[in-house]
Amino acid sequence: MKGVPFRTELILTVLSQHALQVAMPLEEDELYQERILDHYEEPYHRGACPGATHAHEEDNPLCGDVVRVELAIDDGKICDAYFSGDGCCISQASASMLIEQICGRRLDEVTAFTGADMLQLFGAKLTPNRQKCCLLCWRALQSAIYSPVAAGPVETGSGEQPAGGTHDNCP
Amino acid sequence: MTTAPNEQLDVERIRADFPILATILHAQAGTAGVPLAYLDNAATTQRPRQVVQSMVDVYEKHYANVHRGIHWLSDQSTDLFEEARGKVSAFIGSASTEQVIFTHGTTESINLVARSWGDANLQVGDEILLTEMEHHANIVPWQQAAERTGALVRFLPVTDDGRLALDKLDEYLTPRTKMVAVAAVSNVLGTINPVPEIVARAHAAGALVLVDAAQSVPHTKTDVTALGADFLAFSGHKMLGPTGVGVLYGKRELLEAMPPFLGGGSMIRRVTTSGFEPAELPAKFEAGTPPIVPAIGLGAAIHYLNTIGIEAVHQHELRLTRLAHEVMSGVGGVRFLGPEPEHKSGIVSFTLERVHAHDIAQLLDRQGIAVRAGHHCAMPLHKRLGIAASSRASFYFYNTAEEVERLGRALEEIKRIFRRK
Numbered sequence: 001m002k003g004v005p006f007r008t009e010l011i012l013t014v015l016s017q018h019a020l021q022v023a024m025p026l027e028e029d030e031l032y033q034e035r036i037l038d039h040y041e042e043p044y045h046r047g048a049c050p051g052a053t054h055a056h057e058e059d060n061p062l063c064g065d066v067v068r069v070e071l072a073i074d075d076g077k078i079c080d081a082y083f084s085g086d087g088c089c090i091s092q093a094s095a096s097m098l099i100e101q102i103c104g105r106r107l108d109e110v111t112a113f114t115g116a117d118m119l120q121l122f123g124a125k126l127t128p129n130r131q132k133c134c135l136l137c138w139r140a141l142q143s144a145i146y147s148p149v150a151a152g153p154v155e156t157g158s159g160e161q162p163a164g165g166t167h168d169n170c171p
Numbered sequence: 172m173t174t175a176p177n178e179q180l181d182v183e184r185i186r187a188d189f190p191i192l193a194t195i196l197h198a199q200a201g202t203a204g205v206p207l208a209y210l211d212n213a214a215t216t217q218r219p220r221q222v223v224q225s226m227v228d229v230y231e232k233h234y235a236n237v238h239r240g241i242h243w244l245s246d247q248s249t250d251l252f253e254e255a256r257g258k259v260s261a262f263i264g265s266a267s268t269e270q271v272i273f274t275h276g277t278t279e280s281i282n283l284v285a286r287s288w289g290d291a292n293l294q295v296g297d298e299i300l301l302t303e304m305e306h307h308a309n310i311v312p313w314q315q316a317a318e319r320t321g322a323l324v325r326f327l328p329v330t331d332d333g334r335l336a337l338d339k340l341d342e343y344l345t346p347r348t349k350m351v352a353v354a355a356v357s358n359v360l361g362t363i364n365p366v367p368e369i370v371a372r373a374h375a376a377g378a379l380v381l382v383d384a385a386q387s388v389p390h391t392k393t394d395v396t397a398l399g400a401d402f403l404a405f406s407g408h409k410m411l412g413p414t415g416v417g418v419l420y421g422k423r424e425l426l427e428a429m430p431p432f433l434g435g436g437s438m439i440r441r442v443t444t445s446g447f448e449p450a451e452l453p454a455k456f457e458a459g460t461p462p463i464v465p466a467i468g469l470g471a472a473i474h475y476l477n478t479i480g481i482e483a484v485h486q487h488e489l490r491l492t493r494l495a496h497e498v499m500s501g502v503g504g505v506r507f508l509g510p511e512p513e514h515k516s517g518i519v520s521f522t523l524e525r526v527h528a529h530d531i532a533q534l535l536d537r538q539g540i541a542v543r544a545g546h547h548c549a550m551p552l553h554k555r556l557g558i559a560a561s562s563r564a565s566f567y568f569y570n571t572a573e574e575v576e577r578l579g580r581a582l583e584e585i586k587r588i589f590r591r592k
Contacts (some may be wrong), residue, residue, distance in 0.1 A: 031533070032530075032534065032588055037588070037589070040589075041589070061550070062545065062546075063527075063528070063529050063544075063545055063546075063559070063560055064545070064546060064553070064558075064559025064560040065527075065559075066559070086559060087527055087559070088527035088528075088529040088530050089526075089527060089530045089589075090529075090530075091527075130529075130533075133529070
């Protein structure tokens with residue numbers, strides 16, 4: 001750090017050029033790592049949510065990814081959460097990770113969970129295009145907590161007691 | 172370099188004209204990287220040095236605006252621009268150069284017809300017949316025309332094996348059908364559609380035919396006179412030329428009767444404060460400064476294709492398509508979209524069981540193989556096929572059998588990544 005300024009600059013330039021060259025393949029190796037493939041092939045809570053009170057579906061027409069999030073919300077808390085959908089490894093694995101993460105959480109914790117938090121939860125570095133795949137489930141979740149399902153017991157997300165009583169299926 | 176139809180192309184020699192094809196990707200310390208296998212030619216092709224050089228020459232030696240200045244450079248530029256029009260005209264068998272209109276691409280060419288011919292001729296209740304395998308560029312302009320005029324857009328179905336349901340054509344061709352707009356080759360399925368038959372049956376029913384030839388002109392011989400098509404549209408960048416130039420061919424009497432599309436310079440004979448008189452063909456449809464250098468580049472691309480021979484191009488691609496079917500059939504879980512190779516151009520779209528198209532494309536890229544993934548601007552077709560997205564390998568005459576074999580091996584590798592348990 002105390003080196004001659006122009007030398008430091010030169011070294012940094014060389015380093016960053018080198019980093020740029022090696023960065024891409026390494027990031028991609030990371031993309032299809034075991035942890036992500038595990039979530040893709042054996043997802044957490046894929047399917048319909050029993051006693052769902054809230055649900056929302058998001059899609060990305062550009063690549064055809066679809067994620068639907070179904071929640072059983074009770075007393076300001078997500079008692080149960082499931083996802084379903086179709087799409088690339090990133091969109092589906094990220095949904096599995098997110099559902100696992102938010103199951104049992106209070107709604108204020110969920111609304112405070114940002115897109116940046118989602119990318120961090122996913123872990124692997126993504127290009128802007130594929131960040132959209134990763135954020136699809138997060139967008140579906142953030143809308144779902146404000147989207148009561150018509151058929152089931154309706155709740156606004158403000159903490160009122162639903163007609164169906166309490167249940168908690170999150171570990 | 173002219174090659175007889177059945178002679179194998181000297182691909183190695185050809186590839187030397189395309190420096191980009193020698194690219195090594197993902198090279199890093201300690202590894203050699205992987206050579207590029209460019210299999211995304213249906214999206215856009217690469218261009219040889221000769222085409223690039225032709226455009227450099229114009230900019231460095233002959234460039235000025237066309238048809239405008241009474242000066243030496245403008246004459247040079249105009250001559251080269253019109254020479255390019257002549258090359259295009261001859262390449263597609265047009266009866267005259269005035270019927271060859273330079274646009275900015277296939278999309279603009281189709282929009283030109285949908286706007287100009289459509290607005291002047293379509294009425295409430297008229298029908299526009301498209302097919303389920305059309306590219307969005309041959310759907311949306313007609314949906315817009317339908318919105319403006321009250322006409323109805325209908326879609327001729329696609330069979331399960333990815334061909335047009337021609338047995339239903341008579342049912343879809345009604346006395347109200349005014350326009351049939353169809354792709355000569357599907358950009359997803361690769362299906363070669365029987366355009367002469369469709370034209371004959373449409374004409375018998377009193378409808379005009381527009382052919383979206385974006386995927387056919389670069390790969391097979393096109394003779395607009397023999398096809399009998401009323402309009403034919405294609406792009407320069409899918410046939411070794413630059414982006415920003417396309418072509419609309421039209422029958423003279425139709426083009427003459429149509430109102431101008433875009434208004435501006437060049438397309439007028441006279442302008443007064445109370446109105447304008449349109450120019451003669453083809454200037455009538457070329458408002459503003461045209462894509463001068465791209466058009467000249469397209470002329471050079473056509474010259475290059477002529478030296479290779481379009482029939483040899485077609486035969487080479489057929490060999491690669493057959494090989495791709497053979498190699499990829501060996502990879503379990505591959506589903507081909509579209510018919511058997513004998514009905515196809517050099518386009519092989521597929522899905523791989525349990526692996527999404529975008530993951531396939533990303534993992535193929537890791538091995539240097541460039542393919543397209545997604546809906547390829549054909550969402551209605553993907554809906555018909557019951558899938559959201561597919562992967563597409565598309566070939567040109569500079570691709571090699573070795574590249575196709577690499578694709579097969581890479582797909583095996585992807586299967587291994589996704590089948591760990």
